[in-house]
Amino acid sequence: MGEEADSKDCDMVAGDGEGDEGRVLEWEVGLPSADDLIPLSQSLISPDLAYAFSIAPEPARTLLDVHRASQSTVSSLRRHPTSSSAAAALNFFSPFPSLSSVVADDPVVLDGEGDDAEDGTTATVSTAGESSCVPPENSGDDHSSRSLKRPRLVWTAQLHKRFIDVVSHLGIKNAVPKTIMQLMNVDGLTRENVASHLQKYRLYRKRMEGIPGVGLPPSDHFPHEPPSQTLMPMPYGVPPPPVPMPVFGISFHPGHSGAKEMMPVVSRHQAAGAYHGFVSHHPNGGAIGDQQGDWSAGNKSGVDAGLCFRSQQVSS
DNA sequence: GACAGAATAT
DNA sequence: CATATTCTGT
Numbered sequence: 001m002g003e004e005a006d007s008k009d010c011d012m013v014a015g016d017g018e019g020d021e022g023r024v025l026e027w028e029v030g031l032p033s034a035d036d037l038i039p040l041s042q043s044l045i046s047p048d049l050a051y052a053f054s055i056a057p058e059p060a061r062t063l064l065d066v067h068r069a070s071q072s073t074v075s076s077l078r079r080h081p082t083s084s085s086a087a088a089a090l091n092f093f094s095p096f097p098s099l100s101s102v103v104a105d106d107p108v109v110l111d112g113e114g115d116d117a118e119d120g121t122t123a124t125v126s127t128a129g130e131s132s133c134v135p136p137e138n139s140g141d142d143h144s145s146r147s148l149k150r151p152r153l154v155w156t157a158q159l160h161k162r163f164i165d166v167v168s169h170l171g172i173k174n175a176v177p178k179t180i181m182q183l184m185n186v187d188g189l190t191r192e193n194v195a196s197h198l199q200k201y202r203l204y205r206k207r208m209e210g211i212p213g214v215g216l217p218p219s220d221h222f223p224h225e226p227p228s229q230t231l232m233p234m235p236y237g238v239p240p241p242p243v244p245m246p247v248f249g250i251s252f253h254p255g256h257s258g259a260k261e262m263m264p265v266v267s268r269h270q271a272a273g274a275y276h277g278f279v280s281h282h283p284n285g286g287a288i289g290d291q292q293g294d295w296s297a298g299n300k301s302g303v304d305a306g307l308c309f310r311s312q313q314v315s316s
Numbered sequence: 317g318a319c320a321g322a323a324t325a326t
Numbered sequence: 327c328a329t330a331t332t333c334t335g336t
Contacts (some may be wrong), residue, residue, distance in 0.1 A: 149330095153330090177319080177320065178318095195321075196328090200328075
């Protein structure tokens with residue numbers, strides 16, 4: 001109906017070949033170099049592997065596809081000036097986000113259905129659910145993606161980080177499920193997913209009110225504030241996998257017999273698994289110093305290399 | 317009705 | 327315990 005909004009501000013994506021002019025180096029800190037990334041044109045998994053797991057061959061994706069998806073997301077976000085405050089929060093999208101690693105600079109894909117880009121930069125979420133990657137075609141009656149129960153979402157460290165980033169940017173006040181969901185830009189992530197997590201997050205914070213030693217993030221903040229690191233990551237344990245866990249991963253449920261089907265992705269970026277653990281403090285427990293794990297949200301350098309989410313939204 | 321948030325259920 | 331689902335109030 002009205003393509004008025006050009007993606008003027010969006011052209012800073014790496015589309016212009018050597019356009020170093022438009023690049024913000026700060027954003028690239030910690031990112032793998034171009035050489036480390038798997039080219040978009042290359043599938044993440046080998047054909048054999050794909051076949052073995054009955055994974056449909058991915059359509060070739062180009063940078064354009066990625067950009068297109070990214071832009072559509074951004075523009076769609078822009079189109080909804082939600083509220084005043086939320087709009088303000090969205091602001092950091094266009095001009096010049098000084099964020100180090102928040103939202104939407106890369107579209108996240110949740111659900112490997114097959115029409116979204118997926119690469120090193122594109123985050124992907126991973127669900128735990130049925131064993132194999134490919135859900136049986138659905139014999140008979142199923143109406144594509146509708147009425148299908150999605151597999152349980154696993155909040156990986158990456159996902160959680162995004163969550164935290166977004167929440168901290170919005171400020172607790174504006175951090176409501178819908179907005180968070182939008183800003184996280186994770187395809188397939190639902191409002192209830194976020195709501196549920198948010199609920200937990202809030203509980204966690206509440207529990208921690210007044211506890212010295214650890215700073216709590218400002219409950220609210222102003223329209224434009226740089227991503228102050230003053231946020232309170234829930235204890236997400238992830239960062240350095242003590243044990244060699246090179247694989248990247250799909251977080252599968254421990255429910256399935258030994259079939260540990262992780263994509264033997266060669267990525268040397270360890271991709272965190274699910275976070276393990278909230279601190280379980282007892283309400284009246286005296287000792288609160290324990291840090292069962294700390295949510296690795298403070299991890300600036302760790303750019304979300306890959307969230308992997310595979311939903312069994314069989315279409316077709 | 318859509319949504320947020322809390323309460324339950326799995 | 328982590329998430330999902332359901333319920334309730336706005």
